[in-house]
Amino acid sequence: MSSPSVHAHQAPTGFIRKYIFSLDHKVIGLQYYFLALFSVFLGMALSLLMRWHMVFPDMKIAFFEKLWPAGAPGGVMTPELYLSLMTMHGTIMVFFVLTTAPQSGFGNYFLPIQIGAEDMAFPVLNMLSFWTTFLALVVMVMAFFVEGGAPLGGWTAYPPLSAVGAVAGPGQGAGQTLWVVSIAIFCGASLMGAINFIATTIDLRAPGMSLMRLPLTCWTWLITAILGLLGFAVLLSAGILLLLDRTAGTSFFIPGGLVFSDQIINHKGGSPLLYQHLFWFFGHPEVYIAILPGMGVASQLLSTFSRKPIFGYRAMVYAIIGIGLMGFVVWGHHMFMSGMSPYSAMAFSVLTMCIGVPSAIKTFNWIGTLWGGKIRFTTAMLFALGFVSLFVSGGISGIFLGQPALDLYFHDTYFVVGHFHMIMGVAAIFGMFAGTFYWFPKMFGRMMHEGMGKLHFYLTFIGVYCIFTPMHFVGVAGNPRRYADFKEFEFMQNLMPLHVFMTWAAVATAVAQIIFVINLVWSMKSGAKAPDNPWESTTLEWSIPSPPPFDNFGGKHPIVNHGPYEYGVPGAPKDHIMQTDPA
Amino acid sequence: MILAVILWVLTGAIVYGFAGKFWWFPPPISQHGVAYDEQFSVTLIVTGIIFAIAQAALGYVVFKFKDDGKRASYSHGNDKLEAIWTSATAVLFVGLVLMGTSIWASVHFAEAPADALQIEVTAKQFAWSFRYAGADGKFGKTDIKFINDANGNPVGLDEKDPDAKDDVVTPNIRVPAGKPVLLTLKARDVIHNFFVRELRLKQDLVPGMAIPFHFTADKIGIYEVACSELCGLGHHQMRATLQVMSPENFEKWKFEAAQK
Numbered sequence: 053m054s055s056p057s058v059h060a061h062q063a064p065t066g067f068i069r070k071y072i073f074s075l076d077h078k079v080i081g082l083q084y085y086f087l088a089l090f091s092v093f094l095g096m097a098l099s100l101l102m103r104w105h106m107v108f109p110d111m112k113i114a115f116f117e118k119l120w121p122a123g124a125p126g127g128v129m130t131p132e133l134y135l136s137l138m139t140m141h142g143t144i145m146v147f148f149v150l151t152t153a154p155q156s157g158f159g160n161y162f163l164p165i166q167i168g169a170e171d172m173a174f175p176v177l178n179m180l181s182f183w184t185t186f187l188a189l190v191v192m193v194m195a196f197f198v199e200g201g202a203p204l205g206g207w208t209a210y211p212p213l214s215a216v217g218a219v220a221g222p223g224q225g226a227g228q229t230l231w232v233v234s235i236a237i238f239c240g241a242s243l244m245g246a247i248n249f250i251a252t253t254i255d256l257r258a259p260g261m262s263l264m265r266l267p268l269t270c271w272t273w274l275i276t277a278i279l280g281l282l283g284f285a286v287l288l289s290a291g292i293l294l295l296l297d298r299t300a301g302t303s304f305f306i307p308g309g310l311v312f313s314d315q316i317i318n319h320k321g322g323s324p325l326l327y328q329h330l331f332w333f334f335g336h337p338e339v340y341i342a343i344l345p346g347m348g349v350a351s352q353l354l355s356t357f358s359r360k361p362i363f364g365y366r367a368m369v370y371a372i373i374g375i376g377l378m379g380f381v382v383w384g385h386h387m388f389m390s391g392m393s394p395y396s397a398m399a400f401s402v403l404t405m406c407i408g409v410p411s412a413i414k415t416f417n418w419i420g421t422l423w424g425g426k427i428r429f430t431t432a433m434l435f436a437l438g439f440v441s442l443f444v445s446g447g448i449s450g451i452f453l454g455q456p457a458l459d460l461y462f463h464d465t466y467f468v469v470g471h472f473h474m475i476m477g478v479a480a481i482f483g484m485f486a487g488t489f490y491w492f493p494k495m496f497g498r499m500m501h502e503g504m505g506k507l508h509f510y511l512t513f514i515g516v517y518c519i520f521t522p523m524h525f526v527g528v529a530g531n532p533r534r535y536a537d538f539k540e541f542e543f544m545q546n547l548m549p550l551h552v553f554m555t556w557a558a559v560a561t562a563v564a565q566i567i568f569v570i571n572l573v574w575s576m577k578s579g580a581k582a583p584d585n586p587w588e589s590t591t592l593e594w595s596i597p598s599p600p601p602f603d604n605f606g607g608k609h610p611i612v613n614h615g616p617y618e619y620g621v622p623g624a625p626k627d628h629i630m631q632t633d634p635a
Numbered sequence: 636m637i638l639a640v641i642l643w644v645l646t647g648a649i650v651y652g653f654a655g656k657f658w659w660f661p662p663p664i665s666q667h668g669v670a671y672d673e674q675f676s677v678t679l680i681v682t683g684i685i686f687a688i689a690q691a692a693l694g695y696v697v698f699k700f701k702d703d704g705k706r707a708s709y710s711h712g713n714d715k716l717e718a719i720w721t722s723a724t725a726v727l728f729v730g731l732v733l734m735g736t737s738i739w740a741s742v743h744f745a746e747a748p749a750d751a752l753q754i755e756v757t758a759k760q761f762a763w764s765f766r767y768a769g770a771d772g773k774f775g776k777t778d779i780k781f782i783n784d785a786n787g788n789p790v791g792l793d794e795k796d797p798d799a800k801d802d803v804v805t806p807n808i809r810v811p812a813g814k815p816v817l818l819t820l821k822a823r824d825v826i827h828n829f830f831v832r833e834l835r836l837k838q839d840l841v842p843g844m845a846i847p848f849h850f851t852a853d854k855i856g857i858y859e860v861a862c863s864e865l866c867g868l869g870h871h872q873m874r875a876t877l878q879v880m881s882p883e884n885f886e887k888w889k890f891e892a893a894q895k
Contacts, residue, residue, distance in 0.1 A: 130868070131868045131869065131870075131871060131872075132868040135865070135867075135868060135870070204867065204868060205865065206865050210825075210826055210864075210865070212824065212825050212826070212842055213825040213826065213865070213866065213867060220760075220824070220825060220867055221760075221867040221868050222868070307842050307843025307844075308843065309779050309842075309843070310823065310824055310842055311759070311779050311782050311791075311823050311824060312760065312823075312824045313760075313784065314782060314783055314784055314785075316779055316780070322843075323843070324826060324841055324842060324843065325841065325844075358700065358707060359702070359706070359707040360707045360708070360709070360710070361709065361710065361711045361712075362711075362712075363710070363711070363712045363713075364711070364712035364713070364714075364717050365711065365712070366712075367712065367714075367717050367721075389828065389837050389838055389839050389864075390839050390841070391838070391839050391841045391844050391846050394739065394742075394743030394744065395744075397739065397743075398736065398739070401732050402729060402732055402733075404732075405728035405729045405731070405732045406725065406728070406729065408724070408728045409721060409724050409725045409728065412720070412721075412724040412728075413717070413720070413721055413724070415689060416716075416717075416720045417712070417717075419689070419692050419693060419696060420712065420713075420716070422693075422696040422697075422700060423696055423700065424700060424707060424708040424710070425696070425700045425707045425708075426700065426701070426702040426703060426704075426705065426706070426707045427696070427697065427700050427701055427702055428702045429636070429638070429701075429702075434638060437638060437693065437697060440693055441642060441645075441690060441693055444686065444689045444690060444693075445649075445686070445690075448682045448685060448686045449682075451678060451681075451682050451728065451731065452675075452678055452679075452682070454732065455674070455678065455731065455732050455735045456735070456739045457671065457674055457735035457736070457738035457739045457742075458671070458674060458675060458678065458735060459837075460671065460738075460739075460742065460835055460836055460837050461660075461671065461675075461832070461835045461836075461837060463828075463837050463863065464828065464830075464837075464863045464864060465863070510637065510638075510641070513641065514641065514645075517645050517649075521648075521649055521652070525652060525657070525658040526658060528658060528659055528660060529658045529659060529660070529832075530660070530661070530830075530832035530861075532830065532861050532862070532863040534865040534870060534871075535870065535871035536868075536870070536871045537871055538871070539871075540871060540872045540874050541859055541861060541874060542859060543661070543832065543859055546658070547658060550658060619707065619709075620706045620707040620708065620709045621709055622706075622709055627706050627707075
């Protein structure tokens with residue numbers, strides 16, 4: 053529990069110590085948030101270029117050639133450029149957006165405050181983990197500018213394609229090396245962050261903040277940190293082994309007897325499947341790293357804005373823990389077609405179906421929370437409701453993919469692309485939007501514009517369904533993913549109208565994001581002044597000024613007397629009881 | 636409330652899109668394909684019902700429970716409901732996977748019949764090679780040092796080996812209708828994936844491994860083989876055809892091809 057001496061550092065005065073190399077968890081949280089914001093727009097821009105190339109592969113576009121003289125000679129994008137955009141889109145979105153904003157961004161800012169602490173447990177480590185993440189992003193983006201360009205092996209970087217160097221394709225030389233180095237650096241950053249989150253949650257809770265009084269956001273940040281600690285450690289090993297295969301002549305993942313165009317590769321004894329096991333041992337928990345904090349935010353907001361306690365708090369906590377534990381025993385469902393033992397596929401598929409159960413529990417409980425509520429339709433709430441809808445839509449297709457029998461057709465089709473974009477991509481991003489609209493008043497002391505917010509919500513909500521629903525249909529028709537264009541195959545010609553539709557839907561949805569940026573920038577300068585507790589919420593961050601003072605609680609030490617979601621309590625003077633209200 | 640209407644319209648449109656089968660599987664060409672489609676249909680119906688109820692319920696609560704200035708009903712949940720929907724979901728989800736077990740088993744646990752036609756499949760960036768044993772029924776020796784794409788030896792056949800003389804290596808695969816076929820899947824450089832939509836089958840080809848994979852195609856016709864594991868810049872062009880022929884035509888083709 054919290055002790056007064058924890059806040060070792062004083063409020064800095066210089067610009068650099070205050071905003072750049074800050075030890076303040078709130079500044080670091082915002083640094084992560086803006087790093088993710090930059091990354092999400094970069095990733096989105098890449099996806100638009102990809103979608104454009106898929107449906108207009110021969111169109112000459114002058115600025116393609118300006119950006120990539122070698123990758124788009126005459127303005128026509130080459131397949132290798134398409135694949136490198138795809139690789140970078142996936143990598144940047146997964147690591148620098150989905151792993152970064154919900155956990156490191158919001159978590160850094162609000163975990164200490166919600167548990168009543170003055171800062172994270174290790175402020176210096178916290179600063180280091182941000183700047184290490186920043187370095188990883190710089191190294192990743194550098195891959196665009198080296199000879200051969202960015203790697204083309206996808207965000208999964210399966211060897212031998214990723215392991216043998218430029219002989220496997222342009223981008224597989226220096227670009228792929230930078231990719232591996234960046235991921236290894238990112239793993240280090242995530243490990244530092246995970247340790248800090250866990251220590252903070254265990255050690256720094258205010259008196260009275262028992263585990264069963266933690267806001268569900270804190271539960272999801274805690275479990276996500278544990279997933280990160282175990283997952284990124286394994287990815288780091290895989291990354292180092294891959295790097296050694298690439299640079300030191302080892303053969304961890306490269307088997308003997310490889311021949312690229314008549315050239316024999318001098319490696320022997322490695323196993324491509326070993327890499328896949330290591331990668332997905334991280335990769336599947338990573339899905340939950342991306343989505344769990346969104347679940348926490350959705351739970352917090354659905355309770356707050358329907359003015360009701362969360363339905364089944366304990367069941368929600370157990371579901372979060374259950375998802376965390378089981379997240380580590382289902383990785384094989386990414387490998388049903390990989391050549392691993394088909395018997396293990398049976399085990400992995402049953403476990404995969406089991407992990408669907410806590411996810412379903414959460415959905416039931418969210419609807420149970422809303423049932424009989426008095427819903428306030430703020431923009432934040434709309435995004436939380438959108439999250440639930442997208443979570444259902446994205447989760448349900450997992451029931452197809454989790455069955456190895458059905459995966460015999462759907463593996464690596466657009467059905468998979470639609471599935472994971474719906475749940476890990478846009479549902480998680482809706483969680484971030486919800487968190488942004490909910491916490492913006494606390495972070496910046498001003499309200500965001502509700503009109504702009506709602507317009508942005510409706511356009512984005514309809515937009516993402518228009519982009520990702522048709523992917524399921526082209527998947528049912530058998531369209532493989534990671535194809536630069538669809539000209540070679542007869543059966544894909546019928547699907548082109550759907551692809552064109554998805555491209556225009558993506559363009560429209562991307563344009564709608566400008567509204568969000570305008571809202572964000574405008575509200576920071578000119579939004580209405582925010583009171584301490586604009587949403588009449590109950591958790592600790594709403595008991596302090598907006599924005600919070602440097603040490604969060606102004607020298608006081610909060611004492612927690614109530615659970616996190618006491619809304620609509622019969623007989624209470626107000627319709628909500630703050631966690632710090634007297635017992 | 637606009638959101639409720641949007642939720643209902645989207646749900647309706649998605650259900651209509653799947654029910655209408657506007658973009659759909661090609662007809663199956665094997666018994667496995669028929670069984671596959673049944674498992675898919677059952678899963679689609681079960682998940683479709685869950686999907687529609689969940690989205691419609693979300694729309695309903697959004698429509699029904701607006702803030703009217705009064706207090707909400709105070710409840711922390713209901714353990715009995717919790718237990719019911721947890722066990723119902725568990726039974727349903729695990730039940731679905733168990734139902735599909737026989738399909739997976741027939742593909743991966745069952746051995747190919749001893750008289751199955753053997754074909755060795757070798758994938759490379761970005762082409763397929765299919766090798767048949769020829770009239771002697773024996774595959775000739777291969778070695779990677781003999782691989783020479785320019786001279787038409789993509790699998791590295793040892794030309795000194797008498798068994799290799801009549802081996803047939805082709806860029807497209809031909810099989811006789813109704814006869815079991817046993818593929819041995821190999822890759823020369825990176826991971827590839829053998830996918831034929833009409834067979835409802837897919838399997839990675841992994842360097843360093845020889846993966847057995849069997850099927851029986853019943854319907855005569857020409858079908859497309861699409862590489863379905865990212866293999867490099869030509870991945871989207873890595874196409875072959877699967878030609879299912881009458882057994883007589885197949886034997887005739889194989890005999891003639893071995894003469895060349």
